[in-house]
Amino acid sequence: MKISALDLKKQIEPLRQELDAGIKEVIDNTSFILGSGVDKFERHVVEYSGAQYAIGVSNGTDAISLSLLALGIEPNDGVICPAFTYYATAGAAANIGARPVFADIDEDTYNISLKSIETVLAKKNKFKIKAIIPVHLYGACADMDGVLRLARKHKIKVVEDTAQAFGAEYKGKKAGTLGDCGAVSFYPGKNLGAFGDAGLILTNNKTLAEKLRVLRNQGNKDKYYHTVLGRNNRMDTIQAVVLDIKLRYLDLWNSSRQEVAQYYNKNLAGLNVKLPVVPVYSTHIYHQYVLRTSVSNKLFMNYLQEKGIDSRVFYPVPLHLQKCFKYLGYKAGDFPQAEKAAKQTFTLPIYPELTKEEKDYIIQTVKEFIHG
Ligand SMILES: Cc1ncc(COP(=O)(O)O)c(C=O)c1O
Known part of the structure; x- marks a missing residue:
């Protein structure tokens, strides 16, 4: 698929x-x-x-x-x-x-x-x-x-x-x-x-x-x-x-995204992958659904891509390490959480029109990767 x-x-x-x-x-x-x-x-x-x-x-x-x-x-x-x-x-x-x-x-x-x-x-x-x-x-x-x-x-x-x-x-x-x-x-x-x-x-x-x-x-x-x-x-x-x-459709689309996220959350809970955290003070409209792995996100993404699932990382290089900002004088190690997130996070497709079959296939593939 x-x-x-x-x-x-x-x-x-x-x-x-x-x-x-x-x-x-x-x-x-x-x-x-x-x-x-x-x-x-x-x-x-x-x-x-x-x-x-x-x-x-x-x-x-x-x-x-x-x-x-x-x-x-x-x-x-x-x-x-x-x-x-x-x-x-x-x-x-x-x-x-x-x-x-x-x-x-x-x-x-x-x-x-x-x-x-x-x-x-x-x-x-x-x-x-x-x-x-x-x-x-x-x-x-x-x-x-x-x-x-x-x-x-x-x-x-x-x-x-x-x-x-x-x-x-x-x-x-x-x-x-x-x-x-x-x-x-x-x-x-x-x-x-x-x-x-x-x-x-x-x-x-x-x-x-x-x-x-x-x-x-x-x-x-x-x-x-x-x-x-x-x-x-x-x-x-x-x-x-x-x-x-x-x-006119935005609220409907945002709540559909939330439903997709809840479906993923429910089916991926308890696995060795960190689910998105929704802070108590905020709602989440899931522009992206981001998971975190303790292994390299590249390995996870490659597997999903091989299985036809378009997984991405937002963002692979934190800003303080981007070439264009070299003149600002930052170096690796300055922002450990940003650097870790760039190596460990990856997305699953999320949009209102995803079918149940597609969502189930995505969940199944994530599980396959985790269980080897
Ligand atoms: C966090 C963030 N800031 C700024 C922008 C810039 O928006 P635009 O692409 O419309 O210039 C984007 C979108 O691409 C974004 O995701």
Whole structure:
């Protein structure tokens, strides 16, 4: 049996008519960037998330960079990021000239460790730390009370990287609505995916929202009058229309993912493999279902791949050991939990459309590997 990590065709098929009609309308209107389609989607995201403002942008990476810029982060300001996340979390900070300052992750949740943040903040840092980017990795929230407490104490800004957790809840509030800004990615493979690149920023701060709208659109509030150095980070109308249709199904898809995860949990319990941990303060929307093995994840993944199951590792190299961040001066051993997670974790396919037969085959194959 062949089971891919993701099957977007199966997700799109039942919505095909709605999506085709929505896209046709954009073409008929020949309004392709921002405009009423984006305004409408932003309004619906405000309703969905409970945030006061939603600003549609070009992608999740730009959502982080713009948030940092709007919060006044300048070149050579330090920005704390977890060492174990997708490149873009730190890349978005580095690309505006800020200095990523890494912290380790928690062994159970894979999210940023409060203890490690405290260690970083207690050190004499070469660069003044001005912001932190907690990432809600794989779909469960970071310990936001802890992060916000430390941020308040040290007067630093908080940008939640919500790229993998749109719709997840932290103590009843939607991920991305707790910090100064929440950056969302609608990369096609995300739980709410566009038909190309798209992203969004959530905030409860009116001044920030106004700044972000100007920054995303070449720094002009009125066309051809540029008040600040802005960027071209606008959202395409087609993406907004597609996302607006898909948003109606998001809760249903997220709960289907949770059902798949529960099925895996039930059937893999008691085996020599660590199941995902859901922290008490958060729901988990399982953007990824991640297992941990005490043997090498490569061996496990190779076996699953041989049996036709598309298993991956997110991520094989922690950020402090990536070539592009060599200039930051980190070395192997600096963040032991991040390094261990990179060697021991791997995913099982998880999406709402997986059939019972496919799930059972995956479970059976995991058991075969463990039992030799
Ligand atoms: C944790 C994390 N941060 C940031 C991003 C960047 O989002 P995008 O690909 O939309 O730029 C992604 C997604 O790829 C992500 O997974």
